[in-house]
Amino acid sequence: MTPTSMPDDPSGPAPTDEEYGALRASAALWAGTSVLITNALGQVLVQHVDYLETCLLPGGAVDRGESPAHAASRELHEELGVTAVVDRGLGVDWVSRETMGAPPALRFPGELLHVFDGGTWDDARIGAIRLPESEIKAIDFVEPARLPDLMTPRDARRALSALRARVNGAGAVILENGVPIAPGVLDRAGTLSTPRPRDHAALHRGPVPAGLPVGTCSGWLFAPDGRVLLLLDPDTGLAALPGGPPTPADDGDVAATLVRTAAEGAVAHLTDPVYVGHLAEPDAPCARVRWAAALTGLGPAVEAGYRCRRALATPEQAVQLFDWGPQTADQLTAVHEARQRLGLPRAALQALTELALPVAWPSTGPHPTVQGSG
Missing domain, CATH: 3.90.79.10 (Nucleoside Triphosphate Pyrophosphohydrolase)
Structure with a gap:
């Protein structure tokens, strides 16, 4: 076995496979996934769930042995009753233990949360949504600027960063607690944080x-x-x-x-x-x-x-x-x-x-x- 990285101290003997595996396991993070979906007006789909006061994007935990993309497709089916292939990433967010505010009993170690592009859904596809009997109470399509009012700060930052990455069109971005480590012009300007003026004139x-x-x-x-x-x-x-x-x-x-x-x-x-x-x-x-x-x-x-x-x-x-x-x-x-x-x-x-x-x-x-x- 050739480890991808070694302990910082090179002077000691090389670790055994068991030692190296234990070292890496001690630094393990949770893995999660979410999907950004918009309608034709550019409004974002959010879910009202029965276990939180705040809203979420569709998504959830990545199961053991499951890829993040497969998890995203599975969650769309479980939460919205929609079968969809999810194959475009918008961001990967490193969620620190400190920002989560999780109770000590949860032993939250931090998380890598993958944000995927669910695309723009037309009225027919939206009409095909079927919610499960529990967990998802309702969905809404909301203006991007409303996300901070409906979601936790970290979730809103992540969703807005992912939406800006979609508009920017340069591929997925790396985030730390929802903030891009290399912000583009839309991030620097805070675009989509303020309600877009409605102008539906022909x-x-x-x-x-x-x-x-x-x-x-x-x-x-x-x-x-x-x-x-x-x-x-x-x-x-x-x-x-x-x-x-x-x-x-x-x-x-x-x-x-x-x-x-x-x-x-x-x-x-x-x-x-x-x-x-x-x-x-x-x-x-x-x-x-x-x-x-x-x-x-x-x-x-x-x-x-x-x-x-x-x-x-x-x-x-x-x-x-x-x-x-x-x-x-x-x-x-x-x-x-x-x-x-x-x-x-x-x-x-x-x-x-x-x-x-x-x-x-x-x-x-x-x-x-x-x-x-x-």
Whole structure:
């Protein structure tokens, strides 16, 4: 036998198999699993259980000789009556003995808890859920920002970290007591910790009706690789598209409004604005215009006094940070049609890139040169 690691003191004799096994057993941790499931609105499935006052994600203990992925599938069947293959990890959390607050009689040694991606469930799959006679009292789909109110702090941290890892798309993250050891831009900004503003207005492709004033202009601003610029509020973590309201200086030119507000609010420089559409509720006093445009660069954020974090994301990643309701798919379709008119490629899934420093892009070509942080 060749041990994977040896005791710290190399001067003594090598341990026997029995001694080495006892040493490793003394450091053993529990193994657990949980599954993150969302609905089409980006809300997270939580379970109300009969043995806790707080909610949980679906999951439980890994049985002896069982793999974490198999345990996750088994728990989904036992708790929700759903048969599903679970094959994508979002995180592995080291849960310390101290943070658990377990009673001494439990002799809790710590735990490695695997978080898996259960995917986005449609209405038919949600309707197929069948709860057991005991243990699971009810389920809810809740806004991510409500998780800290419904779960223990450690469980909420873990769930939010896993959800951000899913949006980030760069693979599973390593957590310690629910906190990533290498936080990404969404973690650093605290994105999804604040309720997403509800905006379920439909996108109208036609021009703004005569007599309806424009309240704001915002833009899907594309880098040459097909990703778009997002702004993350430093206080709330809320995501926004660059833009702002018109002023008399724009002289009624809403394309000029986009160019001006992108420069003022994001230090972003762009060209070739393409009209995407406008949003307006039936009784709204104004229209909110959406544009698409090609980015040519970003200025020095710190010197300009800019506060928000700037990040590049695919359009599909971006919409997960908004609550646009059933209209999300229509808006994505319109955005990709505008991207094609700009002659830009569809972005490949990759981790969000924070743009903390100036960026200069060529006017053509699919590969940006980014001076920022991941």
